[in-house]
Amino acid sequence: MKLLENQIKAHGQVLGENILKVDSFLTHQVDPTLMREIAKRFAEIYDKAGITKIVTIEASGIAPALYTAEMLGLPMVFAKKSKNVTMNDAVLSTEVFSFTKQVSSRVSISRKFISKNDKILIIDDFLANGQAALGLLQLIEQAQAEVAGIGIVIEKSFQAGRQLLLDKGIKLTSLARIEKFEKGQVLFAVADDAEFDEK
Amino acid sequence: MKLLENQIKAHGQVLGENILKVDSFLTHQVDPTLMREIAKRFAEIYDKAGITKIVTIEASGIAPALYTAEMLGLPMVFAKKSKNVTMNDAVLSTEVFSFTKQVSSRVSISRKFISKNDKILIIDDFLANGQAALGLLQLIEQAQAEVAGIGIVIEKSFQAGRQLLLDKGIKLTSLARIEKFEKGQVLFAVADDAEFDEK
Numbered sequence: 001m002k003l004l005e006n007q008i009k010a011h012g013q014v015l016g017e018n019i020l021k022v023d024s025f026l027t028h029q030v031d032p033t034l035m036r037e038i039a040k041r042f043a044e045i046y047d048k049a050g051i052t053k054i055v056t057i058e059a060s061g062i063a064p065a066l067y068t069a070e071m072l073g074l075p076m077v078f079a080k081k082s083k084n085v086t087m088n089d090a091v092l093s094t095e096v097f098s099f100t101k102q103v104s105s106r107v108s109i110s111r112k113f114i115s116k117n118d119k120i121l122i123i124d125d126f127l128a129n130g131q132a133a134l135g136l137l138q139l140i141e142q143a144q145a146e147v148a149g150i151g152i153v154i155e156k157s158f159q160a161g162r163q164l165l166l167d168k169g170i171k172l173t174s175l176a177r178i179e180k181f182e183k184g185q186v187l188f189a190v191a192d193d194a195e196f197d198e199k
Numbered sequence: 200m201k202l203l204e205n206q207i208k209a210h211g212q213v214l215g216e217n218i219l220k221v222d223s224f225l226t227h228q229v230d231p232t233l234m235r236e237i238a239k240r241f242a243e244i245y246d247k248a249g250i251t252k253i254v255t256i257e258a259s260g261i262a263p264a265l266y267t268a269e270m271l272g273l274p275m276v277f278a279k280k281s282k283n284v285t286m287n288d289a290v291l292s293t294e295v296f297s298f299t300k301q302v303s304s305r306v307s308i309s310r311k312f313i314s315k316n317d318k319i320l321i322i323d324d325f326l327a328n329g330q331a332a333l334g335l336l337q338l339i340e341q342a343q344a345e346v347a348g349i350g351i352v353i354e355k356s357f358q359a360g361r362q363l364l365l366d367k368g369i370k371l372t373s374l375a376r377i378e379k380f381e382k383g384q385v386l387f388a389v390a391d392d393a394e395f396d397e398k
Contacts, residue, residue, distance in 0.1 A: 029276045029312050030261075032269035059257035059277065062229075063265050070231035077228045078258065113228050 001041055001175040002197045005188055007034060008154065014181045018156065026125055026153065027060045038175060039067030041193055042123065042151040045173055046072065049148045051121045053077060053114065055140065057107060057132055064153055065123040072121075077113045079136060081105055092142045096135035099128070107135045116144035127152040127174060130161025137170070149173055157189050200240055200374040201396045204387055206233060207353065213380045217355065225324055225352065226259045237374060238266030240392055241322065241350040244372055245271065248347045250320045252276060252313065254339065256306060256331055263352055264322040271320075276312045278335060280304055291341045295334035298327070306334045315343035326351040326373060329360025336369070348372055356388050 013021040025031040042064070051072055056065035057079040069076035082105075090111040095104045114120070122136050133150055140147055147170060155162060155174035165172050177189040191197075212220040224230040241263070253275040255264035261277050268275035281304075289310040294303045313319070321335050332349055339346055346369060354361060354373035364371050376388040390396075 023309060024312075025274075028279065028309060029274050030265060030268070031274055032265055035265070036269070059261060059279075062258060062261045066229060066231055066234070066262050066265060069229070070235070075224075075228050075230055080227065080258075110222060110227060113223075 001038070001191055001193055003037055004034070004153070004176045005191070007031075008176055008178075008186055012186060014184045014186060018159070018181070020154065020156070020178065020181070020186065022154065026063075030063045032063075035063045035067050038064050038153055039071050041175060041196060042068045042121070042173065043071035044196060045193060046121050046149060046151070049121070050119050051148055052118045053120050054123055055079065055109070055114070055120050055136060056123045057081070057136060060125040061123060064125060064151075068121070068123050068151065077109060079107045079109045079139060081107055092139040094135050094138040094142075097131050099131070107132075107139070109139050111143065114140060114143035114145050118143070118145040119148050120145055121148050122150040123152075124150070125153045127155040127161040127165075127172075128159045130159075130164040133161060133165060137168070151175075154178065200237070200390055200392055202236055203233070203352070203375045204390070206230075207375055207377075207385055211385060213383045213385060217358070217380070219353065219355070219377065219380070219385065221353065225262075229262045231262075234262045234266050237263050237352055238270050240374060240395060241267045241320070241372065242270035243395060244392060245320050245348060245350070248320070249318050250347055251317045252319050253322055254278065254308070254313070254319050254335060255322045256280070256335060259324040260322060263324060263350075267320070267322050267350065276308060278306045278308045278338060280306060291338040293334050293337040293341075296330050298330070306331075306338070308338050310342065313339060313342035313344050317342070317344040318347050319344055320347050321349040322351075323349070324352045326354040326360045326364075326371075327358045329358075329363040332360060332364060336367070350374075353377065 011024045054069040054076040091108045093108040097104045149171035152174040155177045157177045173192045179187045179189040210223045253268040256278040290307045292307040295306045296303045348370035351373040354376045356376045372391045378386045378388040
């Protein structure tokens, strides 16, 4: 998605070997207008896919997931990273390992929000090693629901996540794919939605 | 806000003495249509207030804050509950005590996102003891910015938060105010936006 790539070029900061900081429009401060454009793209691609629910993980996934849900006329569910006092129902739950933080943490969704009749589109802000996405896939599998695809705002294509998901036969839609960082600049691979830019 | 009160009556669950569970449309599964209506109300009330930025706290505050930001044509910033690896800038930071969890946790916003010229509207999903709101007020005070008001989706009026904020002279806009729970039912006090329902 050209608009997104341009935002990354203009406002993203490359930190060290493999970190891209996009806290001015996605992960800390959020630009609602850009989120809406991102959601439009996901909705365009998954419009006819029979999706029944959007699933993401707190916190940075919520903004793009929420708008995508609205555009498809669906509810959005965000997986929680810690068990809440009011979360007394049966839960779908799994461990997610963070390479950045080098710790595992538990991720949960109340079972009542995903049924085996659901067809789910997962939306997340970043794909790197794919552990968060794998965790969400496991939760959805526990509920015996179907996954129609995974929509990612920014993919770090030089890390393991993409191949991991493709190997599982999952449809992956990354709107910006980072090939590598070079001298503090971002070099992009062809995004999964590139054909929609041409329209 | 009548629409919101009706949603709470229809889908909220009263747990024990003082817990209201609204995880089917606000705190876990999110209804984008309702969030938009909530945001419309906040935007209507704060339209002429000269707001420059919406501030909330992850995770359940993000949805109503995002739509409010969009409607007012502003960016939204969410305070983070744990320090992120990419959060290497100077930060505004404070401790927030949770009565529910009986622990303090650190809440932070990168300093660069709030300047002393900002006029801020805080949006959050719940107001109970007011500790999260106080924490956000402290962060904004550290940045020497101004707070124009606090917009709350659901206030538990029988807890200390409301009076705490009013005593500080803060403008408070709670769209649903819970007077008490009685036999598992929710009894509402007059909401701060009640006059807008009449229009």
